[in-house]
Amino acid sequence: MTRDQTxxxxxxxxxxxxxxxxxxVIWDLTLRLTGVSSVVVPxxxxxxxAIISDRQVLAEATFRTALTAATGLGGSILLGVCAAFxxxxxxxxxxxxxxxxxxxxxxxxxxxxxxVVVTLGRGFHSVAMISMIISLFPVITSTTTGLLQxxxxxxxxxxxxQASRWQTFLKLQLPSALPYLISGIRIAGGAAVVGAIVGxxxxxxxxxxxxxxxxxxxxxxxxxxxxxxxxxxxxLGITCFTAITLIGEFFLQRFYGMSLSGTARRR
Amino acid sequence: MLTFSDVDFGYASGNRTVLNVAxxxxxxxxxxxxxGASGSGKSTLLRLIAGLLKPSAGVLANEALESGVAGAxxxxxxxPNLVPWRSAEGNVTLPAELGPKPSNIxxxxxxxxxxxxGLRPExxxxxxxxxxxxxxxxxxxxxxxxxxxxxLLLDEPFAALDDLLRMQLEQDVRDxxxxxxxxxxxxxxNISEAVFMSDRVLVLGGEPAEIFAxxxxxxxxxxxxxxxxxxxFHQLYDQVTEALHSAxxxxxxGRQHNASAVAK
Numbered sequence: 001m002t003r004d005q006t007x008x009x010x011x012x013x014x015x016x017x018x019x020x021x022x023x024x025v026i027w028d029l030t031l032r033l034t035g036v037s038s039v040v041v042p043x044x045x046x047x048x049x050a051i052i053s054d055r056q057v058l059a060e061a062t063f064r065t066a067l068t069a070a071t072g073l074g075g076s077i078l079l080g081v082c083a084a085f086x087x088x089x090x091x092x093x094x095x096x097x098x099x100x101x102x103x104x105x106x107x108x109x110x111x112x113x114x115x116v117v118v119t120l121g122r123g124f125h126s127v128a129m130i131s132m133i134i135s136l137f138p139v140i141t142s143t144t145t146g147l148l149q150x151x152x153x154x155x156x157x158x159x160x161x162q163a164s165r166w167q168t169f170l171k172l173q174l175p176s177a178l179p180y181l182i183s184g185i186r187i188a189g190g191a192a193v194v195g196a197i198v199g200x201x202x203x204x205x206x207x208x209x210x211x212x213x214x215x216x217x218x219x220x221x222x223x224x225x226x227x228x229x230x231x232x233x234x235x236l237g238i239t240c241f242t243a244i245t246l247i248g249e250f251f252l253q254r255f256y257g258m259s260l261s262g263t264a265r266r267r
Numbered sequence: 268m269l270t271f272s273d274v275d276f277g278y279a280s281g282n283r284t285v286l287n288v289a290x291x292x293x294x295x296x297x298x299x300x301x302x303g304a305s306g307s308g309k310s311t312l313l314r315l316i317a318g319l320l321k322p323s324a325g326v327l328a329n330e331a332l333e334s335g336v337a338g339a340x341x342x343x344x345x346x347p348n349l350v351p352w353r354s355a356e357g358n359v360t361l362p363a364e365l366g367p368k369p370s371n372i373x374x375x376x377x378x379x380x381x382x383x384x385g386l387r388p389e390x391x392x393x394x395x396x397x398x399x400x401x402x403x404x405x406x407x408x409x410x411x412x413x414x415x416x417x418x419l420l421l422d423e424p425f426a427a428l429d430d431l432l433r434m435q436l437e438q439d440v441r442d443x444x445x446x447x448x449x450x451x452x453x454x455x456x457n458i459s460e461a462v463f464m465s466d467r468v469l470v471l472g473g474e475p476a477e478i479f480a481x482x483x484x485x486x487x488x489x490x491x492x493x494x495x496x497x498x499x500f501h502q503l504y505d506q507v508t509e510a511l512h513s514a515x516x517x518x519x520x521g522r523q524h525n526a527s528a529v530a531k
Binding site: 151153154156157158159160161162163164167171172175176178255256 | 342
């Protein structure tokens with residue numbers, strides 16, 4: 001085992017925190033040395049002050065965006081698993097529909113968002129839909145890969161015992177695909193947050209999320225408040241990713257004796 | 268119990284026949300080993316018996332398969348292939364949950380089964396991933412026996428185990444075969460294993476693969492460790508080795524097999 005693989009949880013937490021401290025120090029020093037106006041780029045302490053003084057508005061906006069992103073992610077998990085099930089059942093279905101799944105990834109969300117808003121109207125459901133569209137593809141592609149990579153011997157065992165298609169899916173394919181599904185959800189989680197914020201840009205004041213806050217503050221004279229909203233968006237994305245990773249790790253350790261990085265539990 | 272008449276098998280992707288079994292009968296209660304070099308069609312023959320592959324031509328009559336009884340065939344694979352998200356007990360009872368009529372296995376049956384394959388009761392709740400390789404193989408064996416099959420198919424089950432464990436499991440499986448009055452078919456590369464466990468060894472070879480030699484193993488049904496050092500065992504070992512060498516490099520008119528060795 002290499003030294004890198006033995007990194008413990010303390011190191012895993014300390015290393016990125018150290019990078020954050022370094023970035024903040026460099027940011028602050030650069031402003032002091034170059035004399036850039038705080039109207040153009042605020043100092044880190046100003047941003048921190050804006051976060052504290054504006055905490056009520058930021059917390060409410062973050063909560064609303066998180067709720068929308070969670071709804072979008074939930075929808076993409078549900079729809080993604082159903083689509084992956086269909087894809088795993090027939091090569092013909094895969095060949096016919098997979099290009100359309102790829103479209104979800106390739107069409108710019110900034111172009112799709114207005115269409116969704118025009119079609120569904122302004123409101124929570126439109127933003128959740130945009131969030132779902134942007135986060136759907138990673139779930140479909142990862143889950144389909146997992147469903148198709150079921151152990152050949154186990155498939156023969158199920159065939160030998162005349163397992164139905166449904167029994168095979170529920171008792172073999174879906175649990176086998178769980179590590180892939182979790183990997184897909186991890187990627188989709190970040191995308192869902194991005195989708196929710198982009199959706200909020202288009203829907204506007206009908207929803208009071210971080211996207212609306214950023215949109216309103218972009219032309220203001222208080223960039224520290226804009227930075228505070230952007231930082232909260234980033235924090236939400238990181239929280240979402242970390243929460244999914246921890247839940248995923250728990251399930252994989254509990255049921256598979258392995259971690260997301262593929263390390264098996266020692267006997 | 269198992270009868271092959273002019274059975275040919277070829278994969279749909281290719282036009283050629285990869286296995287041809289002109290005539291083969293495996294009576295009830297017999298332990299038969301399929302021996303041969305890699306690619307000699309052993310696993311293909313086993314999968315034809317299991318019904319996982321269908322013959323391209325000929326007739327394959329398999330009473331266990333035709334009985335329609337769920338779990339009439341049990342199968343153990345080269346790797347234990349336990350489902351990692353289930354406990355040892357969950358893996359053993361898995362076959363009962365499949366098919367058109369899922370059933371429950373009583374705790375008493377599970378306890379007996381664990382005892383039969385040499386697992387302790389405390390292993391029941393252990394997660395599959397927490398078991399050693401030998402224990403996993405025993406769980407896999409218990410899984411193959413849970414529905415009380417008439418036919419047990421073993422596809423190189425001990426290939427990845429160390430010698431000591433392999434010899435122990437060879438004896439255990441043979442004992443289970445005797446006790447449960449099973450018909451068993453084992454695929455193996457190991458001559459000693461084939462002789463020790465079987466009543467009959469079929470040596471496969473040629474292209475397309477066919478049964479090159481059909482050798483009876485006239486050893487008593489009860490097998491033990493001492494048997495491996497007996498002169499009779501070594502004599503049979505040599506005989507099977509010779510057939511295996513001949514199958515690997517048949518004479519120019521390769522289809523003319525040693526008349527004394529061919530199927531009875």
